[in-house]
Amino acid sequence: MTMAPARATGTGHQAQPQPEPTTGRTRPGLYPWAMAAAIAVAVCGAALSLNGVLRGWNWFWPAMTTVLAVAFTQAALRSLRAQPLLVTAGGFVALAAVLTLTFFRSSSFLWVVPTGATLPELDRLVRRASETVLSETAPVAPNAGIVMVVCAVLGLAAILVDALAVPLGMPAVSGTGLLALLVVPAMIKPQSVGVWSFIATATGYLLILGCSQWFAPDGRLQGGSARSPGLVRRAALTGAVALAAALVLPLGIPGFDSGTFPQGSRLNPWGSATGLNPMITLGNSLRAPDGSGRITYATTSSTPLYLRSVTVDTFDGDSWGPDDRTASRVPLDGRIDPGYAVLADEQVRLVTAIDAGSFTSPYLPVPYAPETVRGLGGQWTWDPATLSIKGTDTTTRRQEYLVTSAVPKLSSALLAQSTGPARGIPDIFTRIPGDVPDIVKTTAQTVAGAAATPFQKAMAIQKYLRSSEFTYSLQSPVQGGYDGNGLSVLADFLQQKSGYCIHYASAMAVMARLEGIPSRIAVGYAPGRLTGATVTVAGQGALPEYEADARDAHAWPELYFQGLGWVPFEPTPSRGVVPDYATEASVPSAPDSLGNNDGLVPDTAPAPTPTPSTTAQAVPGTGSSSTGGGPELMPWLIGAAGVAALVLLAATPHLVRAGTRSRRLRPKRPEQAVPLAWNEIRDLGTDYGLPAAASETPRAYSARFRETLLGEPGGMDQDAHDAVASLTSAFEHHRYGRPDDGGTQSAGSAQGGSLRTNTAGADIAAGVTAVEASLRANATMPRRLAAAWLPPSVTRRLGLLLRKPFRAAGRAMRTARHPVVRFRSGSGTSAMRVAAGRPDTHDGGRGAGGR
Numbered sequence: 001m002t003m004a005p006a007r008a009t010g011t012g013h014q015a016q017p018q019p020e021p022t023t024g025r026t027r028p029g030l031y032p033w034a035m036a037a038a039i040a041v042a043v044c045g046a047a048l049s050l051n052g053v054l055r056g057w058n059w060f061w062p063a064m065t066t067v068l069a070v071a072f073t074q075a076a077l078r079s080l081r082a083q084p085l086l087v088t089a090g091g092f093v094a095l096a097a098v099l100t101l102t103f104f105r106s107s108s109f110l111w112v113v114p115t116g117a118t119l120p121e122l123d124r125l126v127r128r129a130s131e132t133v134l135s136e137t138a139p140v141a142p143n144a145g146i147v148m149v150v151c152a153v154l155g156l157a158a159i160l161v162d163a164l165a166v167p168l169g170m171p172a173v174s175g176t177g178l179l180a181l182l183v184v185p186a187m188i189k190p191q192s193v194g195v196w197s198f199i200a201t202a203t204g205y206l207l208i209l210g211c212s213q214w215f216a217p218d219g220r221l222q223g224g225s226a227r228s229p230g231l232v233r234r235a236a237l238t239g240a241v242a243l244a245a246a247l248v249l250p251l252g253i254p255g256f257d258s259g260t261f262p263q264g265s266r267l268n269p270w271g272s273a274t275g276l277n278p279m280i281t282l283g284n285s286l287r288a289p290d291g292s293g294r295i296t297y298a299t300t301s302s303t304p305l306y307l308r309s310v311t312v313d314t315f316d317g318d319s320w321g322p323d324d325r326t327a328s329r330v331p332l333d334g335r336i337d338p339g340y341a342v343l344a345d346e347q348v349r350l351v352t353a354i355d356a357g358s359f360t361s362p363y364l365p366v367p368y369a370p371e372t373v374r375g376l377g378g379q380w381t382w383d384p385a386t387l388s389i390k391g392t393d394t395t396t397r398r399q400e401y402l403v404t405s406a407v408p409k410l411s412s413a414l415l416a417q418s419t420g421p422a423r424g425i426p427d428i429f430t431r432i433p434g435d436v437p438d439i440v441k442t443t444a445q446t447v448a449g450a451a452a453t454p455f456q457k458a459m460a461i462q463k464y465l466r467s468s469e470f471t472y473s474l475q476s477p478v479q480g481g482y483d484g485n486g487l488s489v490l491a492d493f494l495q496q497k498s499g500y501c502i503h504y505a506s507a508m509a510v511m512a513r514l515e516g517i518p519s520r521i522a523v524g525y526a527p528g529r530l531t532g533a534t535v536t537v538a539g540q541g542a543l544p545e546y547e548a549d550a551r552d553a554h555a556w557p558e559l560y561f562q563g564l565g566w567v568p569f570e571p572t573p574s575r576g577v578v579p580d581y582a583t584e585a586s587v588p589s590a591p592d593s594l595g596n597n598d599g600l601v602p603d604t605a606p607a608p609t610p611t612p613s614t615t616a617q618a619v620p621g622t623g624s625s626s627t628g629g630g631p632e633l634m635p636w637l638i639g640a641a642g643v644a645a646l647v648l649l650a651a652t653p654h655l656v657r658a659g660t661r662s663r664r665l666r667p668k669r670p671e672q673a674v675p676l677a678w679n680e681i682r683d684l685g686t687d688y689g690l691p692a693a694a695s696e697t698p699r700a701y702s703a704r705f706r707e708t709l710l711g712e713p714g715g716m717d718q719d720a721h722d723a724v725a726s727l728t729s730a731f732e733h734h735r736y737g738r739p740d741d742g743g744t745q746s747a748g749s750a751q752g753g754s755l756r757t758n759t760a761g762a763d764i765a766a767g768v769t770a771v772e773a774s775l776r777a778n779a780t781m782p783r784r785l786a787a788a789w790l791p792p793s794v795t796r797r798l799g800l801l802l803r804k805p806f807r808a809a810g811r812a813m814r815t816a817r818h819p820v821v822r823f824r825s826g827s828g829t830s831a832m833r834v835a836a837g838r839p840d841t842h843d844g845g846r847g848a849g850g851r
Helices: 028-048 060-079 084-103 118-135 144-165 171-188 195-214 231-252 283-287 412-416 438-448 454-465 476-480 487-496 501-514 630-665 670-687 698-710 715-736 757-778 781-789 792-817
Strands: 295-299 307-312 347-355 370-374 380-382 389-391 400-408 519-525 529-537 541-548 553-561 565-568 820-825 828-833
Touching: 028 060, 028 144, 028 171, 028 195, 060 084, 060 144, 084 118, 084 144, 118 144, 144 171, 144 195, 171 195, 171 630, 295 529, 347 529, 412 454, 438 454, 438 487, 438 501, 454 501, 454 553, 487 501, 501 519, 501 553, 630 670, 630 757, 630 781, 630 792, 670 698, 670 715, 670 757, 670 792, 698 715, 698 757, 715 757, 757 781
Parallel strands: none
Antiparallel strands: 295 347, 295 541, 307 519, 347 400, 370 400, 380 389, 519 553, 529 541, 553 565, 820 828
């Protein structure tokens, strides 16, 4: 074994390793805490923008507590020199602990350790949050479920930003995590993110960049300790791009009313939302004082009509929702058939001309039950199970159309005769979730259990909900935290006995199913009011005009009766109009002589349906489609946003590499110009397929670099050869030469190069640029593309950072299996591996006494 000779300690001319210059940074112990504070400021600043998505400020304090707990737990672990993987794991543990302390204290161990009893509570809050997200529009009431989700998301964002800024060494990219938090309020709130929230977020982001530059421990960043002069400029540019995206993105998405998000018009760049959410979010529409989403209609009916937009019939216990049944929908190009026989003696047929105006929804508002619809623009389909009409490539905005509808003329006596079970009805209309609260079951049994017929049961439920025990209120559900439509909300409603239409409709529909009556909920507009104008409809003459807007948004239950079809009821007090057949007058009892709906079969066939005149569609504008153009553009805009995000992700290595090169070629400290430039040469070699070996000297690597990558000297590559040779000589002098007082010792004289450290800034940058140009000119196209957009110098360094904690864990496991016993002797320290429980066999086979 050859030992390297010891270096003399004298002061002669023998080369001495020159110590690395001090960086002037604050001691490393301050770095974790400074970075944690910066991350907390940035994430909490982004959270400020959620005001307006969530109502009030009570949610902010638990959210801020969560972020602080996560950020400073990671700082504490990092200050103890824990491995990066353990630091991130500690962040997750801290997040779980603070969420348990805040939301599940009663079911936890020592207030911070979840137990088995915590899981049901977690499930309940997640369901409540799901109900809020699906069935509310901003601003939503900050109930416990949605606040827990917000705290969890902000805590995860703090962990993500920390991981990007510290162990992965990409502080600039950490802004993507903050931008993700700003996207939601930017799209939902009319005022977008808000000035103060953006300022707070940008301040935190700049602090993250500053901490990464000024306080990071040695080796944390590429390029050593040099601080880039363009840091503030790049940060300002990044902030400007983020602000522009936050402001422009809502303008590019006219509404989640088609395509990937068929949730109704929840967004509108030209004003407030003017549609009805099919998830029956009506509270905000009813609370809207401006009366947006105005619809006008003229009808042959002597009274204003209910306009039915969509039917929600799927109920899984968490919420009611529409089932579009896309596979079974029928194109709207002829007569609409309800699919079941209506055996009433008389039909009530109406002609209604509708102008949807600014109402924006994929679902078409029509009187029930539609038979024909004329004058629509675009492609439309209808659902045979519910008769709801939906656009496939357009919305209701600016549509004008003519509807003919027919319903049986009902009476309480006729409904009382329907005593048999419903036949031929899909089970989706009778399905009951398995976790119905006891209060719902008990109330249904108490109110309607003694009734003899389905109609009597329905009337008993409606009478109970319209009784003086219940009050109509738009604010009580918000204040009580049960503004939704799930079973948990329904239980709260039956306890508080105060709410608005969705609560009454949901209660009657669920209790009807419990009593064996098929049910569903219709969403649309309650009967409107006269405008004082008239509309001339060809074949019908001048008809009075009615109007309805967001303040008339309504939900009501529909119950199925054999032989009569779907029958609407009105359980909401002080809203809508109670039909004549459902008034609280004496309800006739079921006659003993009639069973299984026999009395509903008429002596003669129903009267034929009159066919509307072909001239009856002469409503102004019915022949054109005027949808505002927004929904057609939305798929393209969403696709463009996705492509832009992918491009940004693909360009990240390129941006990181460009930032590193910029810092190295424009150092603030002249004495660092040479080592930083040498690092850049090594990275260029790595990018173009010639990485430096760990044991290779600078001179050996320089020779191999010039011979392999630049080829023979001369011609267009001569400047590159001279630059590498001069920089190698300068780096050797910097690393091994005698320290120079002025730091301006001539470099490269041995090679005749042009690099001199008294003009190091310009000369070195020009030399590295010449080397890069030569490499690019001599490389193949795949190599040039890889070096530019997926540089190995970046990807390998990232891989090493990610593998480091796993290597440490592997060494720990090997040490545990084969402990090392160290002993000190006069000649130094030796080590011996001891296999536990076995004799030493590493003695050349001589055994214990074979010496």
